[in-house]
Amino acid sequence: MIHSHHCNSSEHELSRRQVLGTLAGVAVGSGASGLLHPSVAAQLKAQQKRVLLIWLDGGMSQLESWDPKPGTEFGGPFRAIPTSLPGIHISELMPNTAQQMHHLAVVRSMCTKDENHSTGVPRILRGDPKNRGVTYPYLGAALSKLKGDPHSALPNYIWVKPGSGGFIWQHAGFLGAKYGALALGDGKPPIHINRPAEIDDARDKTRNDIRKRLNTQFRKGRREAQVDAYDYSFEMAEKLIRRKDLFADFKATELDRYGGHPLGRHILQSKRLIEAGVQFVQCHSYHWDTHGDNFNMHLDLVPQIDKPFAALIEDWNESGMLDNVLVLLMSEFGRTPKINQRIGRDHWPEAWSLCMAGCGIRKGIVHGKTTANGAWVDDTEYDIGHVFHTVFRAMGVDPTTTEYHNNGQPLPIAHDDCDAIAELLA
Amino acid sequence: MKLDVTKAWIDKKFQHERQLSTCRFSPCGTYVIAAGCDTDLQRWNLATDERVSLSGHPGWVGDFAFHPDEQRLYSVDYHGGLFCWDYRQDSPQPLWKIQDAHSSWVRKVAVSTDGKYVATGGNDKVVRLWTADGKPAGHLRGHNGYVFSLLFHPSGDILLSGDQVGSVRQWEIPSGNQVRELDLTVLHTRLDNFLAHVGGVRSMAIDATGNLLACGGMTNAKSNSFCPGDPLVVLMDLASGKEQAQLKPSQKADGPINSLRFLPDGILAGVGEGASGASLAFWKTDEAAPMHSVKMTSGYQIDLHPDGLRLAVSRFQTNGRGGNGRHSTAETYISNDGVVDIYQLHEKPADG
């Protein structure tokens, strides 16, 4: 395996040393504009690429969304409707998304390994790599390591979620605390984002400089992870204080378009954060785990993603943002074709769907198919490793040549037996 | 034969390859008809067990009801349709159908005791009145949630409709004026972190006096994913509009009471859902706990035979291993079944 240059350094970014040092030899003889090796220029440009992962926790039913099978054994009561993509139908619960179908890429042949939430969620979000005795980072942490801007005025990895917030360093796995997620409870910044008038910028800098000096002293000879995590929580606090404007109230027209419900507001908040330069936003909605009353629940739940998701795709397509942002809409699995005794559907990793759109992804494609009854993949099965490969490719990272280095141990960034789903890549 | 629910026994069992959410005896007493998670109604002859399907609906059949003329059956579907059949025919075909009776799911249908009106209710939150011939006869607007239950009062000029958010509306028929709203919000839960309403007024039944309304559902739901709650029947005094009592099944279950029916002796029968089973319960209306109950799988509907001695119960029947993930091959992975049990509500004769 070829070691990628920019992942060898512990500081992951296109470091100054890399641009000015390692590349000097390569660039000899180039003109002024060719100072950088072409591939590195592409990487620099690619650094602007961002990801919005919309996560419907618990598992949205594929049969009530991307892969309807009306009138069949397991098809459920909902109809399929035509979309802006000729010949392609999706569930009637997604009328708005149906109109954006020509911008989307849907995979209907996901087949993953884990049928439990507690283990399934982290497994999927870590890309389920081969076991190498280390804890892999979540996708957001991975991309903030591989693609994040260390000098960004905002954290590279933000997690917009219902409930409480905090710094979730566990998402970073072996990459180290600072690649963890900044969780914003209900998408809102903590109240203490407001600095008392008596502390101006200069005073704030003075006191924080001392704090950092003390931590540098203390860190010597100790396990760094805890000190780093604590330090980083302050670093993020400082960054956020400077961007309070990002959390202003939404306009009535925005809420009208995206929906005033939590998922609508959280997608709006995620949109703002991405537009402000955050490299990776994970936008979470809980309670899609409809073991009971599946159809009544999907009747009310699916529209809550349909409306804001379609609005987002339409808006970002118009503004051109979609060229630079990859949007990923998924869960940890789908739901059982079988309807249980609480008229619910249980967990089904065997055959489910997910959707991608934007940066690096082909527009208007439905890839893979399931059997007539929707229960099984009737084509090539894709595991989450394939999706990670595809996302990395779309983000301009070559997962076959790029690896992590963990205390000298080279580690692939995605499952080494998988590769990208070529049909999805633009 | 003396009605005695404590001696109830299962006389017959009819089975269908999809779950059956509704079941009713025909008023002539000859058939039990059931429908549910597919587009057909199933008609079984109680004497011969002969089965005939009533096909024609494009979507799942949410509910059906009989006209007192002992000929007509009205059925509604999740594509918005209202169909009328002569259910007695050898191979019944719709007499007429209205494909767009509602703009979305029609969940419930009821026929007035005098046979003049048919009421339908569904996801458009509207209750529609029709003449027995299918002519529009009014819109009853006011519900803030899906219409989950419909019941004509035996007096004939009152219609009750229950909804997703725990409201029961009382309407005057045929004017369609809302007379009052009964508070059944105990049957609805929406906690801060819920994405959807959970519960609702799933079932209603009225006693012989015409004054006691039983409303079934569940209370205190804990999530909108498993949708678990405490099954509950609320008895409402119609004269005062106040809650009179709350009844609970003795068998532990986590789903709503889906169907209720008063028996001739004043006992209230009901069935509900549970992730690991539920029960058919019989309550005296002055005691919270059932005087008798029979453990079973999730029950969806019950109906009393015109003879007053038989009860039809539609319920869940597992078909191979369920639950999360793959436990079977593509060949053996098939839908769960629906069953209609016919109970005899009296002591089993010694000769069997």
Place this chain on the structure above:
Amino acid sequence: MHRIKFPLVALCLLTPLRIWAGEPFHQQIDQLIEARAGGEVATAADDAEFLRRVYLDLNGIVPTATAVRTFLADKDPQKRTRLIDQLLAAPDYARRMREAFTVMLLERRTGTAVSDEDWNKYLETSFSENRPWDQFVRELFIADAANEKTRGTVKFFVDGGRADHDQMTIDVARLFLGMNIHCAKCHDHPNVDQFKQADYFGLSAYLMQSKSAKHTTLQTTFLIENVATAKVEFESVFDSGNKQQTGPRLPGGQEVEIPTFEKGEEFSEPAKDGLPGVPKFQPRQLLATHLTDPSNRRFVENSVNRFWFLMMGRGLVHPLDMLHDQNPPSHPQLLKLLADEFVAHKFDVQWLLRELALSKTYQRSSILPEGVAAVDAPPQSYRVANAKGLTPEQTAWSMMRATGVLDQVIKTPRAEDSKFTFKDYINGRIPAPDNLSDTMLLFVSVFGNPPGEAEVEFQPSMGQALFLMNEQLVLDWLKPSDVTLVGRLEKEADPKKIADELYVNILSRFPNAEESADVVSFLDENKDRRGEALGQYAWAMLTSAEFKLNH
């Protein structure tokens, strides 16, 4: 992945270490730890590091400046042992244990059926009297509300968010048996062979009859038991239709036969005062005895593991509620020894804490040995002291002591009509807290986990950082006043003395030359705004990782 197999570990298992019965117990601990350390261990913590650590662990607060000076000046070679004994005897010991075990047992869930006062009193009395741990747990299960002394115990089940039997079962299994059997409610645990659905329901059967009821005249909440008539029935969601039954049974134990009585003969005491009759067969009362029996190894091992975690920052079994064969303890022999000795010492909590505190393992420095990388000294190796994040309570107590405001806050009575809530405060509807209980509530709200989430890992959050940066109350503690440290130091002329005072008061140690010089030069640069500059320096120390970690 469930476990990583180290060949080294396997090797150690084959050659159990011989322990000499005659040696002090804490030395036996050290031998077992060092035998599998896999390399050089850290040097002993210096006096200041030890002093701060043991104060935080046993008294829940940093030492006073006087205590630091006295201890560091003390030449007695036995001073550490003396200090441990002194801290175990201090009133702050009972308070610290009350705080630690409230967080562990109630997990920040609150309720009002049983007052905090009753609960606190029960816990503090238990720890100050050094009630044996098995007895303490037994009393929690017996939950006798009629006895004024144990009335507080009722809170565990009634207010701990455990009104339903599932939560009761799950929490009892997690907290007292080290079994996270949440999954096993619906089916055998998918990844843990030992966590069976039958275990879940066997435990549940002990608790099925318990529910709260209010005594009409006393207006006190009781945890009563109904008459048990039948076994609990269950089936796996993966095997629908295959019904099974169980009576009360502990995991790995014998099922208890449910006796049947003639109608009317079920009760030993009749119903009265709004409470139902007391049944002759009370499974929860039996659970109190069965669960805490020394022969119930799960209970004993889980108990010592949790005390070990409290002192060492990581359980021998970790996560704490994953005590099963696929997640073996880091030191199996040690876990066994601790369990055996805890039983032999009749569940003597102070004995156990004292031995742990006396061990070299506990008294190690948190600085890695020269040339050893952090990755080679993982937390479960105990080669280096594991730093622990300060709990919300430790943070509040220590910040108040360090800034000098503690005595004043303690002295300020809580207004009887105080309706302090965190939500009202952060929304600017009410003024800052001035008394102890409201201040604690504020810190717990900021630094504590949400209700129901155990506080095990160090999880700093940006919200906490923002609080420390911008919370006016904290900033006020760092302004010159009659009571504050900054106020006292503002009057001090000698900048080197100021440096000493800042370090001794806030970080419980003296500064080294470089650190002292940094303070001196900073004060020199900010002569014209001395009070403010002192406040800034003190703020930086208070918000440093060195303060936040119990290292």
